Amino acid sequence: MRVKIHGAGSIGNHLANASRRLGWQVDICDVDSAALERTRTSLYPGRYGKWDAEIGLHESAKAPKSGYDLICVGTPPDHHLALALAALDEKPRALQIEKPLCMPDLAGLAQLVAKAKAQGTAVFVGYDHVVGLAAELAQKRLKTGDIGKVQTIDVEFREHWGGIFAAHPWLAGPHDSYLGFWRRGGGATGEHSHAINFWQFLAHEAGTGRVAEVQATLDYVSDGKVDYDRIALLNLRTEGGIAGRVVQDVVTVPHRKWARVQGSTGSIEWTCGVRPGFDAVRWWTNPGREGFEEVAKTRPDDFIRELQHIEAALASGSPDASPLALARGIETMLVIAAAHESARTGRRVRLDHSRPPDLDALQS
Numbered sequence: 001m002r003v004k005i006h007g008a009g010s011i012g013n014h015l016a017n018a019s020r021r022l023g024w025q026v027d028i029c030d031v032d033s034a035a036l037e038r039t040r041t042s043l044y045p046g047r048y049g050k051w052d053a054e055i056g057l058h059e060s061a062k063a064p065k066s067g068y069d070l071i072c073v074g075t076p077p078d079h080h081l082a083l084a085l086a087a088l089d090e091k092p093r094a095l096q097i098e099k100p101l102c103m104p105d106l107a108g109l110a111q112l113v114a115k116a117k118a119q120g121t122a123v124f125v126g127y128d129h130v131v132g133l134a135a136e137l138a139q140k141r142l143k144t145g146d147i148g149k150v151q152t153i154d155v156e157f158r159e160h161w162g163g164i165f166a167a168h169p170w171l172a173g174p175h176d177s178y179l180g181f182w183r184r185g186g187g188a189t190g191e192h193s194h195a196i197n198f199w200q201f202l203a204h205e206a207g208t209g210r211v212a213e214v215q216a217t218l219d220y221v222s223d224g225k226v227d228y229d230r231i232a233l234l235n236l237r238t239e240g241g242i243a244g245r246v247v248q249d250v251v252t253v254p255h256r257k258w259a260r261v262q263g264s265t266g267s268i269e270w271t272c273g274v275r276p277g278f279d280a281v282r283w284w285t286n287p288g289r290e291g292f293e294e295v296a297k298t299r300p301d302d303f304i305r306e307l308q309h310i311e312a313a314l315a316s317g318s319p320d321a322s323p324l325a326l327a328r329g330i331e332t333m334l335v336i337a338a339a340h341e342s343a344r345t346g347r348r349v350r351l352d353h354s355r356p357p358d359l360d361a362l363q364s
Contacts, residue, residue, distance in 0.1 A: 001311065002067060003027070004092075006060070006083050007074035008035040010043070010167045011098050011126075015072050016055055017048050018303035022311075027056035029063035038170070048300075065090050070310065072096040074126075076178040077185030081108040084123075088115050094314055096306075098126040099197070100190045101329040103183060104337045109330065110356040116326065122319035125329025127197040128306040129257075129272065133295045134279035135201070138259070138270045142205050146285045147263030150206040153244035155259040157195035158252035164191070180226035182340065187228030189218065189339050192248040194257075197332045198270075199236065199246050201323050202261055209239030210331055215348045216339035234339055330357045338362050 001024040005012045008030035016039075019026045030036050036057045045051045058064065071087040073080050073096070081102050087095055095116070102109055116123045129135060141147075161179065165171055174180030179191060189196075200211060219231040234246040257272035266285035274280035279297050284290045306324070313319040320327065337359065338349040347364040355361040 001025070001069045003070045003072065004029065004063070004068045004087075004090075005072045005074055006030070006087070007098075008032070008039045008043075008057075009074065011074035012072075013039060013044050013047065014300060014303045015074055015096075015307070017044070017052075017300055018307050020052050020055065021300070021304055022307060024307075026054070027058060027064060027068075029058040029060045031060045033059055068092045070094045070096060070307075072098075074098045077101070077190065078103055078178055080185075081112055084112055085115060088112075088119055088121055091119065092121060094122045094124065094310060094319070096124045096126060096310060097329070099329070099332075100185050100193050100336060101125050101326075101333045103185050104190070104333075104340050105183070106333060106337055106358050109333065110358055113326065113330070113357060122314060123326035123329075124310050124313070124319070124322065124324040125326060125332070126306065127194055127201075127324060127329070127332070128302045129194050129198055130201040130323045131305055131309040132272075132279065132302060133297065133305070134270055134272070134281055135198075137281040137293060137295065138202075138261075138268055139205050141268050141281065141283050142202070142261060146266055147261065147268060147283070148265030150208060150242060150261055150263050152242065152262050153199055153202050153206070153260070154262075155195045155199040155202070155245075156247040157192040157198075157257050158247060158249045159192065159255035159257065160253045161191065161250040162253075163255075174228060175225045180228050182220070182228045187220075187230070187232075188248045188250045189229050189232040189336050191250065192232075193332055193336055195246050195248045196234070196335050197328070198259055199244065200328065200331055200335070202259060203238050203240075203242060203244075204323070204328075206242070206261065207240070208242040210353055211236050211335050211351060212239045213237040213348055213350050214335055214338035214342055216342040218339065218343040220343075229340075229343075232339060234335070236335070333357070334361060 071092045178184035179186040215235040217233045218229040231249040259270040268283045313322040350363045
């Protein structure tokens with residue numbers, strides 16, 4: 001595989017390292033030459049032990065074009081769609097876009113869908129938790145049917161964003177990037193939208209369909225320097241009638257990344273970082289049976305598994321069936337947009353999945 005990565009920040013470095021671990025050829029491009037130099041001299045060697053001279057570094061205006069199997073967009077979300085549309089002109093086999101897919105106004109999303117479909121390029125969105133080993137264990141446990149009929153789903157991604165700034169020491173704080181501005185894709189609802197996506201993943205695996213209704217309470221911080229939501233509380237209902245809850249925030253210490261599927265005869269819990277270096281799945285079924293399994297995982301493993309999954313999805317000939325497929329990322333973006341609309345109006349918002357993915361698909 002030959003890979004091109006837009007963005008020399010934290011995500012771009014993770015994707016580059018994962019690609020090299022798989023033996024792929026990699027080029028990183030960025031509009032900021034200082035970011036490329038930081039990658040070469042500190043960020044990449046600081047994380048992975050040494051710089052890999054086989055990685056190409058290019059200023060965006062001078063970067064090679066075409067001939068790539070996979071192009072990854074790992075920039076801030078307010079640049080995702082413009083770069084993705086330009087990347088499609090290079091006709092890669094696949095396009096990977098980091099989460100969240102775009103800004104909550106959804107502008108340009110329908111254009112991306114149409115262009116990717118016309119060209120036949122598979123598009124994936126970087127919600128890597130759903131293809132992790134622990135998620136796979138939870139999925140298999142759910143498919144056994146041992147917990148009976150699914151009654152509700154709860155997912156929480158509660159984590160102070162100090163860890164994000166520790167990974168990006170060149171940022172002075174949320175005001176210094178998109179993170180401090182919800183309209184640019186930041187705040188709890190955008191940055192920790194892994195929780196929304198994981199909820200949808202579990203709902204799909206339970207056979208209860210897409211999210212149909214969203215009712216949200218968001219706690220915004222707006223002080224002239226920033227404008228973001230620090231706490232997002234979402235009540236969701238699927239097309240199949242299952243109701244549940246998502247909580248995302250950027251204030252909780254220590255973090256809690258957790259999901260629970262409650263069935264009529266048992267339950268399944270997934271925990272990310274149950275202890276350092278491990279995720280876990282625990283389950284209970286009647287009468288009084290339970291199980292627990294830990295899986296070892298590092299942060300680089302998340303990206304290695306994601307890229308392995310994309311490679312396998314392409315080889316399968318059915319990339320649209322992937323939980324990382326563009327359609328799933330769009331479902332998550334519709335919930336993000338609906339959450340902000342619900343918080344603004346104080347009303348429940350219904351999602352019309354029959355319409356193109358824009359704000360007209362939200363009905364309060």
